[in-house]
Amino acid sequence: xxxxxxxxxxxxxxxxxxxxxxxxxxxxxxxxxxxxxxxxxxxxxxxxxxxxxxxxxxxxxxxxxxxxxxxxxxxxxxxxxxxxxxxxxxxxxxxxxxxxxxxxxxxxxxxxxxxxxxxxxxxxxxxxxxxxxxxxxxxxxxxxxxxxxxxxxxxxxxxxxxxxxxxxxxxxxxxxxxxxxxxxxxxxxxxxxxxxxxxxxxxxxxxxxxxxxxxxxxxxxxxxxxxxxxxxxxxxxxxxxxxxxxxxxxxxxxxxxxxxxxxxxxxxxxxxxxxxxxxxxxxxxxx
Amino acid sequence: xxxxxxxxxxxxxxxxxxxxxxxxxxxxxxxxxxxxxxxxxxxxxxxxxxxxxxxxxxxxxxxxxxxxxxxxxxxxx
Numbered sequence: 096x097x098x099x100x101x102x103x104x105x106x107x108x109x110x111x112x113x114x115x116x117x118x119x120x121x122x123x124x125x126x127x128x129x130x131x132x133x134x135x136x137x138x139x140x141x142x143x144x145x146x147x148x149x150x151x152x153x154x155x156x157x158x159x160x161x162x163x164x165x166x167x168x169x170x171x172x173x174x175x176x177x178x179x180x181x182x183x184x185x186x187x188x189x190x191x192x193x194x195x196x197x198x199x200x201x202x203x204x205x206x207x208x209x210x211x212x213x214x215x216x217x218x219x220x221x222x223x224x225x226x227x228x229x230x231x232x233x234x235x236x237x238x239x240x241x242x243x244x245x246x247x248x249x250x251x252x253x254x255x256x257x258x259x260x261x262x263x264x265x266x267x268x269x270x271x272x273x274x275x276x277x278x279x280x281x282x283x284x285x286x287x288x289x290x291x292x293x294x295x296x297x298x299x300x301x302x303x304x305x306x307x308x309x310x311x312x313x314x315x316x317x318x319x320x321x322x323x324x325x326x327x328x329x330x331x332x333x334x335x336x337x338x339x340x341x342x343x344x345x346x347x348x349x350x351x352x353x354x355x356x357x358x359x360x361x362x363x364x365x366x367x368x369x370x371x372x373x374x375x376x377x378x379x380x381x382x
Numbered sequence: 383x384x385x386x387x388x389x390x391x392x393x394x395x396x397x398x399x400x401x402x403x404x405x406x407x408x409x410x411x412x413x414x415x416x417x418x419x420x421x422x423x424x425x426x427x428x429x430x431x432x433x434x435x436x437x438x439x440x441x442x443x444x445x446x447x448x449x450x451x452x453x454x455x456x457x458x459x
Contacts, residue, residue: 194402282449293439294446297417301447305406305413368402 117322120224121315123246124238134238143246150243153215157208183211190368195375202374205260209253210367216243217314217359221352224321244362245318250311254303257370261302264377306369313362317355324348401458411447418443 124145128138136143164180173181187210191203219242231239243249266274278295279288327344422439426432 282446290442293421293442297414297421297439297443297446298450300417300421301410301413301443304417305409308413309406309409365402365405369406372403 113326122238123240145239146243146246157211194371197378206367206371210363213366214363224325244314247311250307254307258303261373261377268378310362407451411451414443414447
């Protein structure tokens with residue numbers, strides 16, 4: 096796919112091939128109100144089918160594997176995979192116990208879901224960048240962006256869900272009056288009520304935005320670096336020069352892959368921990 | 383199981399709890415400025431007072447972001 100796009104682009108213009116290659120790989124499969132030229136969403140009712148498909152596929156995978164492990168638990172002689180799942184459960188449970196004040200049965204399952212889902216969605220980034228678009232193009236799908244977390248819609252949707260939960264628990268724990276007081280008298284006291292309202296509103300809205308942008312930014316940049324490394328082989332390997340460029344591409348790709356493995360785990364972990372922390376702050380009386 | 387993943391799990395097993403908020407100080411500061419400007423822009427469009435509120439809210443977002451960052455760093459840093 097990459098080669099075809101490149102050759103077409105190279106045919107049309109002198110040096111636009113690399114730009115087109117990158118743009119093509121960063122374009123979602125949009126249906127509904129989409130711009131026919133750029134294939135970007137141009138209205139409210141536009142869906143990124145690839146993001147939805149891979150997001151739900153991974154969610155279904157987690158549910159299926161969870162169900163399989165759950166139905167074949169062996170307390171006396173746990174299998175290797177059961178041990179692995181128990182390790183993750185124990186890890187998330189420890190985090191929740193350490194970070195979350197009080198008790199809420201919703202938090203640990205929520206944290207576990209976020210961690211696993213975000214991690215696996217991020218993990219799609221490690222699949223070779225040309226592989227899935229190539230397979231998709233053979234069955235007539237023109238655009239495919241396989242990593243759901245490189246789509247801001249996914250990360251914002253998750254962080255807004257967390258935000259709604261934070262608001263819900265804030266009102267539940269502090270009471271409607273207590274919640275309003277936070278807006279009125281924080282952070283400058285009772286003499287600056289209008290400024291306080293604006294500032295607290297900005298602060299509260301910044302939480303989900305920063306949560307979403309951090310994940311999106313890291314994964315989008317990671318994907319872009321993979322594309323750039325792929326371009327080393329795609330554009331520069333001609334004849335004997337391949338002996339130089341190909342090993343370089345392999346080394347760079349492997350290096351970035353290993354580093355990126357750390358990044359995707361860390362980002363999934365940070366999203367989970369910050370969710371717990373924000374919900375924990377909603378459950379405490381003092382702001 | 384990738385060894386890097388195991389390593390990450392090992393490193394993360396003993397975090398300084400609320401200290402994890404510090405990971406988000408930078409992006410929170412940036413997000414507050416952005417939210418300030420966007421809120422101001424939206425209100426300006428509604429009240430037809432452009433660019434007054436955008437400027438004020440942007441400044442408030444910046445000040446609030448710095449205050450929040452300072453508060454977090456001095457409490458858990």
